[in-house]
Amino acid sequence: MGGRAAVVGDDVFATPGWAEPVPVLRVERPLPLVIDLDGAGLSPAFVAEAAIRALRGGPSGVLSLLSVALPGRGSFDHAFDRSGAVDPGPGLFDARMLAAATRADAEGREVLILTSAFPALARRLCATTTWADDVILAPRGDDIAELARLAAVRTRCPGGFVAFSGADEGAPWVRAAARQAAEPGLVDAVAPPVRSRSRVWVKAARLHQWTKNLLVFLPLVLAGRAFDGSAWLMAAMGFLAFGLVASATYLLNDLHDLDHDRAHRSKRHRPLASGALSIPAALVGIVSGLGLGLGLAAASGPASLAILSVYLAATLAYTFRIKRVALLDAVTLAGLFTSRLVAGVVFCGVAGSAWLFVLSMFLFTSLALAKRYGEIRHLAPSGAIPGRGYVAEDGPVVLAFGTATAAAAVLMVSLYIVEAATRQAFYVTPEFLWLAPVAVFVWLGRIWLLCGRGTLNDDPVEFAITDGPSLALGLAVLTGFCLACMRF
Structure with missing residues (x-):
């Protein structure tokens, strides 16, 4: 041949x-x-997407799905084809x-x-x-x-x-x-070239978002157990468990938002919306991620499984309802970030800090609003963000709340140093901690300046891990905490 x-x-x-x-x-x-x-x-994507739409339609949708499934697989494709359940938009192909x-x-x-x-x-x-x-x-x-x-x-x-x-x-x-x-x-x-399936999966699972799970390690560092190997091992299990469950929920969210993502200026390039990843493959990824993640949490103890289950429930609530409610969506996202800090406390068995939890809520609410404000800036007058509860006229309100919560985050860092850090024995020279509020102020200020100019990446977290000044400011905060623990 x-x-x-x-x-x-x-x-x-x-x-x-x-x-x-x-x-x-x-x-x-x-x-x-x-x-x-x-x-x-097209065939598996077409049938799977039509089935998902039918299921989302409630009892009537389920009956419709059964009506075309019962005659047998031979007529399955044709039944969905005749139903016109899927609009022939570009993301289907x-x-x-x-x-x-x-x-x-x-x-x-x-x-x-x-x-x-x-x-x-x-x-x-x-x-x-x-x-x-x-x-x-x-x-x-x-x-x-x-x-x-x-x-x-x-x-x-x-x-x-x-x-x-x-x-x-x-x-x-x-x-x-x-x-x-x-x-x-x-x-x-x-004959199209062979795709890199690993790259498709990396993008679909949003592995870059696993950087959020580094928050699991923060409580053990702040509790003075930075050199405790067993605590690091438990935190690593929490990191992996949260990553697997989060990736599964990202896939589920993308399945739910297929139509809206296809209409979005940048989300249309996501693997599911663009057709790079098939719906059946995504379903396998969802089941696998949830099973492995919850299994790791269960192996760590009942409390660990409970916090991850709460995180999963909140994520599902966000996916199916809360993300369409303006402002509440930002607070919920901040709560999901804060749950990782709580998980660090639970997985590692260290004492929690109310200061840290409050700071997290203000900080991540500001970042979530920055993401929404960036999307609002690209709307036409009287336009709306697809699948979200924001319209173009909401810009000034989102900007006000976003900058206010940013200022509150800087204040929380400062109050932590004054009211709590100076009383911790493991901070030998707590004066170095003042690098933290300065760096947080500059970083959040930079985020909102770029938002105002319309040049911020859609995802502030992705922006932070690829932006040189952001990484430098993060290093400054880490250096301040390390110096604070040293005796000179």
Whole structure:
């Protein structure tokens, strides 16, 4: 079996396992692009998304889901296709497929949709998009069906065609077409490159957000047990447990917010919204993350399991309801951050600090409002943030509360030093602690300045771990606490 590569425009697409070039027949008229809708990663996403929408519709949605599921898997795709339960928005399709279709349309190519399972959806695409021109209906299944599929395409495109299949190795009919490419009737077999699945999962699980879980370690440091190995081990278990559960809830949140994320200026690039991660894979990730995370917490003791369960319940409440309530959403997010501090106390068995908890609520409420204010700034007049309880006119109020809670956070750090830190025996030279309120003031001030200029990243936490000045200010706070514990 020889190797193949296909040239489309200036791009070269290599089919895994093929290395020899496909002879390219140049014609005056651009070859049509044939998109294999059934093989482009649409079928499982389509059915799963339609099922999720039905379940979100309550009892009537469940009955609707059962009505199409009971006849058997053979009619499952067709039943959902006829129901029109899923709008053919861009996030439903493989991003590479959309890119190929858009480019083909710009080049003047005819774009044809090949399908067996989703004729109604294909026709809606032709009616509602600028890039889909016509539908080719052909069977899909065994080798004979795949050859019939190829024959249908060649009949519709006697002068040759460019084929797109979402399968990394190419659909069977595409591979057969590539083998016949040297014969009259050219086929440029466009087999997309293999994706880095690890990168997709890293982004979907938002591993950068695990930096939030470093808060679990803070109580043991402030309690003077920074050199206690057993305490660090328990805190590490808490860190991992919170990370796994948090990643599972992020996936659940993205499933719930698919429509809103697809309409958002930056969230549309998230793996689920863009189609880079399938819904069935996300469901497996959710179950795995919750099971492993809660299992680790249970191994640490009943109290640890209880605090993580409370965190999970609050996160679910936020996902399904609270995030649509203005201001309450910010306070809830701050509470979720503070729960990590409480978890540090519980997992490590150290004494908690009311100062620390109050500081956390003010600090993270300010950061949550900064995120919302940044989104509000990008709204059109009288616009609204999709899936949130904020409109463009809320900007001044959010700005006022955000800067007020930032000032309160700086005040809490200062009061902690005056009222509590000076009474702790492990702070030998507490004067160095004054680096902390200065650094917190400068950092929060920088956050809100960038918000006002409209240049802050959507996520202040992600911004903080990639921004040089933010990291330097964090190091200054850490240095101050270390120096405060040293005798000179």
